[in-house]
Amino acid sequence: MSEANYDVIIIGAGPGGYVAAVRCSQLGLKAAIVERDTRLGGTCLLRGCIPTKALLECAHVYDKARESAKYGVITTGVSLDFTAVQGYREKTVATNSKGVQFLMRKNKVEVLSGHGRLAGKGKVSITAADGTVKTVESKHVILATGSKCKDFPGITIDHKQIVNSDDILEIQKVPKSLVVLGAGAVGSEFASVYASFGAKVTLVEYADVILPIEDEEVSKELEKIYKKRGIDVRTATSISKAEVAGDTVKITLTPKAGGESVVIEAEMLLVAAGRAAVTGDIGAAGTGVKVDERGFVDVNEFCQTGEPGVYAIGDIIKTPWLAHVASHEAVLVAEHIAGKHPHPIRYDRVPNCTYCDPEVASVGLTEKAARAKGYDVKVGMFPFAANGKARIMGSEGGFIKIVADKKHDELLGVHIIGPKATELISEAVLALELESTVEELFHAMHPHPTLAEAMGEAAAAAFLGAPLNA
Numbered sequence: 001m002s003e004a005n006y007d008v009i010i011i012g013a014g015p016g017g018y019v020a021a022v023r024c025s026q027l028g029l030k031a032a033i034v035e036r037d038t039r040l041g042g043t044c045l046l047r048g049c050i051p052t053k054a055l056l057e058c059a060h061v062y063d064k065a066r067e068s069a070k071y072g073v074i075t076t077g078v079s080l081d082f083t084a085v086q087g088y089r090e091k092t093v094a095t096n097s098k099g100v101q102f103l104m105r106k107n108k109v110e111v112l113s114g115h116g117r118l119a120g121k122g123k124v125s126i127t128a129a130d131g132t133v134k135t136v137e138s139k140h141v142i143l144a145t146g147s148k149c150k151d152f153p154g155i156t157i158d159h160k161q162i163v164n165s166d167d168i169l170e171i172q173k174v175p176k177s178l179v180v181l182g183a184g185a186v187g188s189e190f191a192s193v194y195a196s197f198g199a200k201v202t203l204v205e206y207a208d209v210i211l212p213i214e215d216e217e218v219s220k221e222l223e224k225i226y227k228k229r230g231i232d233v234r235t236a237t238s239i240s241k242a243e244v245a246g247d248t249v250k251i252t253l254t255p256k257a258g259g260e261s262v263v264i265e266a267e268m269l270l271v272a273a274g275r276a277a278v279t280g281d282i283g284a285a286g287t288g289v290k291v292d293e294r295g296f297v298d299v300n301e302f303c304q305t306g307e308p309g310v311y312a313i314g315d316i317i318k319t320p321w322l323a324h325v326a327s328h329e330a331v332l333v334a335e336h337i338a339g340k341h342p343h344p345i346r347y348d349r350v351p352n353c354t355y356c357d358p359e360v361a362s363v364g365l366t367e368k369a370a371r372a373k374g375y376d377v378k379v380g381m382f383p384f385a386a387n388g389k390a391r392i393m394g395s396e397g398g399f400i401k402i403v404a405d406k407k408h409d410e411l412l413g414v415h416i417i418g419p420k421a422t423e424l425i426s427e428a429v430l431a432l433e434l435e436s437t438v439e440e441l442f443h444a445m446h447p448h449p450t451l452a453e454a455m456g457e458a459a460a461a462a463f464l465g466a467p468l469n470a
Contacts, residue, residue, distance in 0.1 A: 005137050006032050008337060009124050011116035011282070012144035014042020015049075016314035016326030018100050020142050023334035025107035032136065033109055034116030034126055040100040043146050043315075044323040046093060047166050052189055054092040055169075056355050058085045059196035063357070070394065080197055082174050089169070112136070118283030122309065125283070140309045140337050143282055143289075143297065144326070147315035150274040152181065155242045161249050162242060162269045165190070175199050175267040179251050181239050182273035183210035185354040188222070190270055192356035195231050202232040202264065206256060209235055211354060215366040215401060215415040222360060222417055225397050229357075242269055277316040301344035302336045303329050311337075320350050349432050353422040358398045361425035364413030364432050367403050376406040380438070380462025384418040386470035387457075388449040395419035400458040402438060409437040409463070420451050427455055438463045 008024045010017045013035035024031040039046060065078045104111050112126050118141065119125035125135045149164035151157065159167045165186050174197045180187045183205035191203045203210065203226065209219035210226070210233060223233050234253060240261060241252035249269045254261040277295035284291050288306030290298040297312040299305055305312050311333045314326035328345055335342040354360040370377045380402040384390040398418025404411055414428035431441050442459035446452045457467040 006030050006110075007138065008032075008140045008142060008334075009034060009112075009116070009136060009138040010142040010144055011124065012042060012146055012314070013037070013040040013100065013111075014144060014146045014314065014326065015044045015323040016146070016330045017042065017142070017144035018103065019327040020144060020313065020330035020334050021109040022103055022107050023331050024337065025109055027334060027338040027340070029334070029338060031107075031109050032112055032138070033104065034112045034114065034124065036113070036115040036129075038113075039094075039097040040104070040111070041093075041097045042144075043148070044326075045096050045100065047169060049323050050096050051089045051093050051169050052165075052186075052193075053355055054089040055085065055193045056189060056357075058088060059193045060357065063196050067394070080174070082197070083172075085197075086170075086172070115281070117281060118287055118289065118307075118310065140311070142330075142333055143279075143305075143310065143312040143316060144314050144330070145278040145282060145316055147275040147277050147321060149271075150276040152239075152271045152273050155181075155239065155269075155271055157271060158244060161244050161267070162271065165270070165272050168268075168270050171268075177266040178202070178268050178270060179204060179239075179249070179264065179266040180270045180272055182271070183207075183233075183235070184213070184272070185211070185352075187270070187272035188354055188356045188360075190272060191226070191231055192229075195226075195229055196357065200230075200232075200266075202234060202266065204234045204237050204239055204253065206238050207235065211360060213352060214354075214360060214362055215403075215413070216368060217401060218360060218362070218415050218417045221398060222356070222358070225358060239269075275315065275321065279316050302342075303333050304336075319345075319347055320352075322350065322352070325350055346433075349429065351425050351429050353425065355422060358395065358418050359421035360417050361421040362413065362415040363425055363429050364411070365403055366413060366415065367401075370403050370405075370412045375412060377412075378404050378406045378462055380404070380458045380460065380467070382454050382457035382461055382467050382470060384451070384454060386467070387451060387454045389451050389453070390419055392449070393419055393451075400424070400454045402441075402458045402462045404438045404462050409439055411436055411438055411441060414455075414458075418451075418454075424451060424455060427452065 007029040008031045010020050010033045021031045021033045114126040114128040127133050177200040178194050179202045180191045191201050195201045211219045236256040240254040248265040279295045296318050297316050303311045313329035315321045332342050351363040383399045385396040401415040403413040442463045446456040461467040
């Protein structure tokens, strides 16, 4: 039996799904959102972006408190109450989730609880927690089912001592020692957090550098700073075996280039080596929705699948797995459904952010990628050690690097490692979006004293050949 007719039904209430619901409502479309979790917000809000950044903020405050004497602020007995830390994380998540619920009410979006799947042309079936099933009808469907932690071949996750990124959010005490497998954004952030909290951290990465998608100079700078922080970084290394032995995990590290393996022990192993699209039970069989062998849904530049009226966004399509990407795809799809003729997304202008200490952020081409594309590259760099505000903050590590084309002075990419990098990158995103030249970025006046001055100085280095204050 079919119930209720909608203009749009969105399956999944993460940053793709709920933003799609809001924008559809703003455009006058009757929208409903289907979510099987008991709370709205998806992986990003419940198990990803928001809780991890809450932990990172706690780690930052703890680090600052322990070094407060250099600012003339004398504290005694600074210690970490990890139970309170976890309470802060959960409170932050709950507040944000309630915010999404409020947005649904404000925009008159109906929330349908249960597991949603395609059930024929213009139909979605919803299986509730008690097993009851109802079918609703809609002119359009947006698949926004997100991703989940990916298993790693040869390693059995017991969710106690060998854990994934969901599990480690719920642990009750800081492990004395932690090995992190995978030095992408997730692994690098958790390595940073638990090093600050006092764990002995080993970070293992199969690639030759940590944060392998970033500019190589940035990756090397982060590795240097991590080692100064006491993090044992093992690049070009894999974990060939991991087994629980009493209170420890025995972990076999094998060099990529060959050579002798070594066994180390840790209280906990975090597997942070990838995620998988949640598309195994979306009702794609018998429809025009094509799912490849890796679980990704095929879409065109407007996120349309091969099934008329069905779209897919976020982590289930082959675009960067980032919350802000999913949200922009959500707006694109909502406006496409409403006949607004939106422009396809420029995925080469997506900002990448890693919220470790120091922060890392980038947009556009790396130096290596720019050279590979045939550009005659010029580079400008400015260290935060020469920035007055960074000195005031006691955050002098890192730099801003600008990659540009010599011939036309075209801005190609900006790469930042240092304080507030994830905030500073927005200027570079706008500059790329507006197709600014390096000269224009240099002449844009940056207030003093600010961290943002470093952007102007890096532009000066690229445009003039040298910065003005270093």
